[in-house]
Amino acid sequence: MHAQIFAHFGERHSRFESNLNSLVRVACDILYAAEFVNPQETSVSNAAPTAHRDSAAASDWLKIQDALNLVGQHLEKPTRLVLIGSSVGMWYGQPGRMTEDVDIWSPRSEVDYADIKQACEKAGIHFDPRGYDVPRDGLYLQIVTPGVVHVGQWKDEARMFKSGKLEVVHPPAENIIASKLVRAAAHDIDDIVFLMTRLQIGLNQVRAAVETLPEVPRETAQENMVFLEIREELLGDVNEFVERKKPKAARGARP
Numbered sequence: 001m002h003a004q005i006f007a008h009f010g011e012r013h014s015r016f017e018s019n020l021n022s023l024v025r026v027a028c029d030i031l032y033a034a035e036f037v038n039p040q041e042t043s044v045s046n047a048a049p050t051a052h053r054d055s056a057a058a059s060d061w062l063k064i065q066d067a068l069n070l071v072g073q074h075l076e077k078p079t080r081l082v083l084i085g086s087s088v089g090m091w092y093g094q095p096g097r098m099t100e101d102v103d104i105w106s107p108r109s110e111v112d113y114a115d116i117k118q119a120c121e122k123a124g125i126h127f128d129p130r131g132y133d134v135p136r137d138g139l140y141l142q143i144v145t146p147g148v149v150h151v152g153q154w155k156d157e158a159r160m161f162k163s164g165k166l167e168v169v170h171p172p173a174e175n176i177i178a179s180k181l182v183r184a185a186a187h188d189i190d191d192i193v194f195l196m197t198r199l200q201i202g203l204n205q206v207r208a209a210v211e212t213l214p215e216v217p218r219e220t221a222q223e224n225m226v227f228l229e230i231r232e233e234l235l236g237d238v239n240e241f242v243e244r245k246k247p248k249a250a251r252g253a254r255p
Contacts, residue, residue, distance in 0.1 A: 060098050061090040065161065067139050068102070070123035071116070072166030080110040080167045083160065084144065084151055084179065086191055088170045091160055094194045101142045105151055105171070109143075116141075151179045152212035173199045178209040181221035181228075189227060196228070203228055 064087055072079075083091075085103035104111075120127035126140035157169035170176070173195045180188040195201060206228060210221045 061087075061093070064090065064102055064139065067123060067125050068161075068166060068168060069163040071119045071125060071141075072163030074119035074122040075115055075165040076119075077112045077115045078110070078165050078167075079112065079116055080169065081141075082108040082157060083168060083170045084149070084176060086187075088173070088176050089191050089194050089198075091170070092195070092198050094191070094198075097191070097194075100139055102139065103142050103144045103149075106143050106145045108157070108171070111143075146214075149179060150182060150213050150217040151175050152209050154209070154212070172209065173201050174205040174209040175212075177201060177206050178213060178221055181206070181210065181224045182213070182217045184224040184227060192228070193231065203232060 068081075082105040083102065084105045085101075086094075086097055086099045087102050090097050090099070117127045120141060124138075126138065128143045129140055151171055152175050154172050154175050157171055158173075160168040160170060162168070177192050177195055180192050196206075203225075207225065210218060210225065213221055
């Protein structure tokens with residue numbers, strides 16, 4: 001089955017060989033899902049193969065949440081952090097994803113910098129290192145401003161948790177996906193695929209979020225939408241393959 005799907009994939013999408021790593025991520029996601037297909041019962045869909053948080057993923061996220069809980073206990077003023085980046089996928093149980101940096105989207109966060117800096121120091125967490133000061137020995141909070149990173153516009157955030165004077169939220173998942181489409185490196189594709197399957201995010205939702213990006217990153221993200229379109233097409237290819245493999249119903253005996 002895998003060989004046939006890959007052959008079909010290669011024939012139809014060879015023009016994208018310049019970004020092979022990202023394409024392989026898309027193809028492998030579909031093949032992973034195909035492992036769980038019973039041709040007699042179902043087909044591959046956008047549902048995540050596992051809809052729960054596995055123990056390893058939960059442990060990785062809890063390290064971040066425990067650290068933020070400590071920060072919340074040391075804050076003197078109400079603080080609202082808008083998380084972006086890979087930590088959002090980890091919150092939803094993305095397996096095999098680890099990060100030392102917790103990205104905070106500055107334009108929508110409500111932060112007193114002196115207060116959160118002292119809270120991080122008391123909690124033993126690095127706060128907003130720059131350049132060569134980025135630590136290699138533990139978790140750190142990174143304040144992100146528009147420039148290299150763009151997340152677009154949205155109305156409401158999703159609440160994650162609250163601790164002491166700290167509230168932690170994240171933008172709509174489609175905005176996280178739009179942000180990652182600007183770069184579309186292999187690990188970004190991993191994050192995108194997880195969020196789309198775990199939270200049932202459709203292509204139209206992503207397109208709408210991409211439209212809210214500034215012009216230059218918007219054009220890049222729109223070009224990289226091809227990865228998600230290929231993914232949707234591959235899902236259809238796998239389902240078609242599975243449908244052909246379903247056993248034919250036995251004909252009843254003639255009276």
